[in-house]
Amino acid sequence: MQTLDDTAVTAPEPEELTEEIVDVKSTPIISASGVEKIYPGNVHALKNINVEILEGEVVVIVGPSGSGKSTFLRTLNQLETINDGEIVVDGISLTTPGNVNALREEAGMVFQSFNLFPHLTVLDNICLAPMKVRSISREKAEKRAEKLLQQVGMLDKRDRYPSQLSGGQQQRVAIARALAMRPKIMLFDEPTSALDPEMVGEVLDVMKKLAHHGMTMVVVTHEMGFAKEVADRVMFMESGELVVEDTPEAFFDNPASERLQQFLSQVL
């Protein structure tokens, strides 16, 4: 259960870590074992996925469309239920009923289509969940929201509505909104796929900053440059299977499977 006192939330605030580069990649914060997902109509979306992700690690998942990478990401905060296997996130087992909301508070999610709340201003988009879920006062929530908006470079747009912003700006607000819950993990589901090319950079920059501040991140993306530069580990999924799991150097320079080689030659 959440306490009313938000200081009890242990997740570090990114802005407090500006100088210090955190590197605690030792304890697994996400561990998935034997995950199976079958959609109605017998579509086998995930086949025996086993993954351990360490605290502070940045994991990038790539693969052709329909390979199950987004599905896997969405199982990590139970936007998709699983048919078999177990997922434990920060000590919370997702197969135990009733743990879902507790988990979702720890795992922030950024969507391909932003999914900002169109009837709320930028500031209210960010303040809503902390106020309603963590019971923080509006004053405090707004102060924190402004800090986050400053970090993503959107403070001057605080009173705008989402429809008045460009795609890149909306996605940066969406990242700030997820961060406002002070999650321990950030999940990115193709965050730049719906953006015009000239806006991809501004969103990736925010994500890079976040990675350097030690946030645990799982990113599904087609941005190979981001994977090379920022990822600690890159995973390749195909037809519901986790095929390759490697450091970015080995992944790109020395692909471990023929299928991966083919995929890379198509996207690079």
Next chain:
Amino acid sequence: MLNLNQSHVRQMERQPNKLLWHGIFFLIVAAIAVGFYKSSQSIEYTWRWERMPQYLVYQAEDHLMAEFDGSVIEENGELYLVNDFDPDEKVLVTGLAEVTVADGDVIFTGDSLGYNQNWALGPILDGVLVTLELSLYSGVLAIILGTLAGLARISPNPALKNLSVFYVEVIRGTPLLVQIFIVYFFIGTVLDLDRFAAGVIALAVFTGAYVAEIVRSGIESIHSGQMEAGRSLGMGYGQTMHYIILPQAFKRVLPPLAGQFINLIKDSSLVSVISITDLTKAGREVVSSTFSPFEVWFSVALLYLVLTGILSFFVRRLERKYANVG
């Protein structure tokens, strides 16, 4: 959105001569009016519009009645009613605009001493008030009932979902008139409801079924990503509905909801069958005392038009207020 589409069409099509076609419109309306007049002449109908206003408002006479037998006596220029057998019982006749008794009149208990004139609502406007009251109460109930049924319809719980489907199908598949009879004669008798309550319940249950469908489609029109975004931030199903989905859905359902309430005002005329004196029933009563059915029913129709027109005016303002966001 609609205006945008229309202007697109206009840009594509050749512009018609506006003055000409407006003129033709007025000619057609005038022709219809003349047609009505001529056909009423052909059946030798005598129009008596001058009789109508008194059924809207009239000067009511508020009489002061004598409370005992006695005589009227004038003293110092003022009139008193004095009991013949007990001279101490003496009342000053005062506060009247029109005094109908004079010095020396013999008065019996219950006789009028005079009256004040007040403007009062005639039966037709009384009927308008009853129609408004009926529509208001049943409208509020219908929103509550319809929202609950609409939410139940999209609930994953089969019991709730089936209940909602059952309710909507039964109500939409049977005539309102029959429902009013069932509510009044069956439920009304069992629960000992008065006719007004029975009318409100029948209208609310009927309109609620349509509101339920409007609410359901409104919620389903909100992109599923909104629910996912809310849930991924740790908000519960209820919280996400309350703070994210319903406010957006409300804006979308406003136009169909307004249409439904305009229907409600019109449908309320059917409760006159259980002797609620609404606008329609008042119209029937006035017809039977004036024998001027044409004037009465035209007036009644006009009053319904005013009621629904006022409602759609306010809804359009509300729509414009919400249109700037999202």
